[in-house]
Amino acid sequence: MTQARFFENALSDWMKGKGPDSDIVISSRIRIARNINPYPFPMLATNQQSKEVLDKISEVLEDEDLKTISRFTMLPLSGLNELQKQVLVEKHLISPALANESRNGAVILSDNESISIMVNEEDHLRIQCLLQGFQIKEAWDLANQIDDHFETKLDYAFDESRGYLTSCPTNVGTGIRASVMIHLPALVLTQQINRILSAITQVGLAVRGLYGEGSEAIGNLFQISNQITLGQSEEEIINNLYGVVRQIIEHERAARQKLMYETKAKIVDRVSRSYGILSYAAIIDSKEASQRLSDVRLGIDLGIIQNVSPTVLNELLVMTQPGFLQQYAGEKLSPEERDVRRAELIREKFRKVSAGGVA
Amino acid sequence: MICQECGKKPATLHFTKIVNGEKTEFHICETCAREKGEMIPGTPNSFSIHNLLSGLLDFEPSSSATLAQKPQMARCEHCGLTYAQFSKLGRFGCSSCYKHFADRLDPLFKRVHGSTTHTGKVPKRSGGMIKYKRELESLKKELLLRIEREEFEQAASLRDQIRELEKKVAEA
Numbered sequence: 001m002t003q004a005r006f007f008e009n010a011l012s013d014w015m016k017g018k019g020p021d022s023d024i025v026i027s028s029r030i031r032i033a034r035n036i037n038p039y040p041f042p043m044l045a046t047n048q049q050s051k052e053v054l055d056k057i058s059e060v061l062e063d064e065d066l067k068t069i070s071r072f073t074m075l076p077l078s079g080l081n082e083l084q085k086q087v088l089v090e091k092h093l094i095s096p097a098l099a100n101e102s103r104n105g106a107v108i109l110s111d112n113e114s115i116s117i118m119v120n121e122e123d124h125l126r127i128q129c130l131l132q133g134f135q136i137k138e139a140w141d142l143a144n145q146i147d148d149h150f151e152t153k154l155d156y157a158f159d160e161s162r163g164y165l166t167s168c169p170t171n172v173g174t175g176i177r178a179s180v181m182i183h184l185p186a187l188v189l190t191q192q193i194n195r196i197l198s199a200i201t202q203v204g205l206a207v208r209g210l211y212g213e214g215s216e217a218i219g220n221l222f223q224i225s226n227q228i229t230l231g232q233s234e235e236e237i238i239n240n241l242y243g244v245v246r247q248i249i250e251h252e253r254a255a256r257q258k259l260m261y262e263t264k265a266k267i268v269d270r271v272s273r274s275y276g277i278l279s280y281a282a283i284i285d286s287k288e289a290s291q292r293l294s295d296v297r298l299g300i301d302l303g304i305i306q307n308v309s310p311t312v313l314n315e316l317l318v319m320t321q322p323g324f325l326q327q328y329a330g331e332k333l334s335p336e337e338r339d340v341r342r343a344e345l346i347r348e349k350f351r352k353v354s355a356g357g358v359a
Numbered sequence: 360m361i362c363q364e365c366g367k368k369p370a371t372l373h374f375t376k377i378v379n380g381e382k383t384e385f386h387i388c389e390t391c392a393r394e395k396g397e398m399i400p401g402t403p404n405s406f407s408i409h410n411l412l413s414g415l416l417d418f419e420p421s422s423s424a425t426l427a428q429k430p431q432m433a434r435c436e437h438c439g440l441t442y443a444q445f446s447k448l449g450r451f452g453c454s455s456c457y458k459h460f461a462d463r464l465d466p467l468f469k470r471v472h473g474s475t476t477h478t479g480k481v482p483k484r485s486g487g488m489i490k491y492k493r494e495l496e497s498l499k500k501e502l503l504l505r506i507e508r509e510e511f512e513q514a515a516s517l518r519d520q521i522r523e524l525e526k527k528v529a530e531a
Contacts, residue, residue: 040438040453122450144480151482157454160489163477165454169464170471172457174479204473231474 003075007087007327012113012130014092015318017310019133023301024249026181026221026314028136029092030143033166033175034125034150035157041167042103042120050104053124057117060153061108069145070110072117077105086323092130097121115146122167123175125150134245136178140238143176163230173230178241182248185220185298186255196248197222204228205244219290219317224248260302271299275308279350284343285335289320312349319345362388435459491528495521 014027035041036056039049054076061072077085077098085099094107098121108117118126127150129143150156157165163173171177187193197207208223224245226237259267274295277284284292297313299305318324320342326333329341362370368388433442440452442460451457457464468475481489498521505514 035454037454038437041451043448043450044438044440044452148483151484155484156482158482159454159457159477160492161476162457163479165451165457167450169449169451169467172468173472173477228472228474230468230472230477233479237479 179225
């Protein structure tokens with residue numbers, strides 16, 4: 001089965017821990033929502049209609065120009081089991097909504113998993129580009145190119161004054177959601193985070209926890225995205241987000257330096273303890289794992305820990321989620337069993353990559 | 360503060376829910392919230408953006424003229440979604456809903472986006488048509504003006520231009 005790698009391998013390109021400003025920005029993502037005339041949106045489409053939409057979209061995949069961007073694999077959701085769907089959600093390749101309730105839903109993945117195109121989610125088409133580090137402009141360029149390819153073959157629902165018409169009024173206009181996942185341990189530690197987050201929401205941006213809508217921030221990871229899609233051009237939206245994130249990066253860097261200057265022993269102690277716990281714990285829940293991994297990540301970025309690569313941390317971020325743990329174990333696990341497996345997995349990874357440990 | 364449901368545990372969740380314009384405040388503990396299926400972040404029952412929108416959509420314009428038309432009865436002719444359903448679900452049924460509910464959408468878009476008009480990307484195919492359409496409109500306006508002024512020679516030339524453009528549109 002050629003599609004097996006999408007489920008067994010945790011490492012998508014976005015997790016490699018490289019890219020610009022990767023000490024602070026984990027990944028950059030663009031999502032474009034589009035619909036096709038004259039079909040009702042997926043919520044109201046009949047089985048037949050959503051199947052026609054799926055057929056039309058899969059025809060575009062035969063387009064030679066599109067193939068110059070990447071090779072694509074289409075996975076219909078009906079062909080996947082619950083665990084496989086969960087793994088795709090944990091890798092950020094599909095949304096929980098597509099996994100849960102989709103008629104003729106499908107996901108189209110590029111070989112390196114940087115591009116994932118959802119079909120029949122809330123909208124007929126959702127083109128997503130996910131890149132490592134702070135590359136929001138590059139992600140937009142890529143998503144825009146793919147959008148252009150689809151547009152030459154499909155009749156998009158578009159209105160002169162409202163722009164691209166979407167199922168939810170919050171996406172109408174450009175239909176784009178630009179977001180960056182950002183690690184801000186020093187701003188949390190120095191208690192500046194709330195002030196900064198409330199300032200962000202005042203400039204038309206939203207902040208969420210790691211796993212999207214409704215989830216709390218775990219492991220000091222935040223997702224910052226645009227809220228407004230109507231009345232601003234794509235470039236304005238992206239430049240606005242870019243500028244704000246640029247500033248947050250500088251604040252976080254300054255806070256890290258301040259911490260190292262004023263409370264070095266405390267920071268080294270905190271990082272080292274977390275490193276020790278991850279290296280030796282026999283049971284660990286997901287909340288603690290995320291917090292400890294965040295400490296170790298900070299330790300790597302500050303040069304306190306030298307033998308662990310950020311790639312391993314990003315991989316663990318995904319692999320310690322319930323779906324992945326069960327995939328890895330090859331069986332369904334209770335929460336208690338997962339805590340044991342999680343600890344085992346982290347120990348194993350740490351042992352493999354680190355001979356020395358704390359500098 | 361103590362949980363208003365069980366009256367025992369401390370309330371850890373505080374939120375305001377607005378249903379049909381009616382505001383209710385909740386102060387409950389996590390256990391009761393879970394039981395009631397209320398907002399626990401990350402659960403399938405979590406309070407979604409659509410619930411929030413629904414609060415915005417129930418907003419009635421105060422003008423009696425609009426109310427007299429029973430706006431809740433408005434229905435999209437293409438997909439059959441009524442305005443009442445739309446305001447409950449917070450989602451459109453198809454692209455035609457935007458036309459059928461057009462007169463009620465500006466306040467909503469103003470609230471959500473602070474704007475009502477798209478200024479971004481235009482698809483090349485239908486975008487080309489938009490360009491022609493805009494050109495046609497301005498030519499037709501000018502034609503009327505020339506006729507009014509009894510400048511028939513220029514009017515005839517404009518008429519020819521309009522025909523040419525309409526042919527282009529029909530072919531595209």
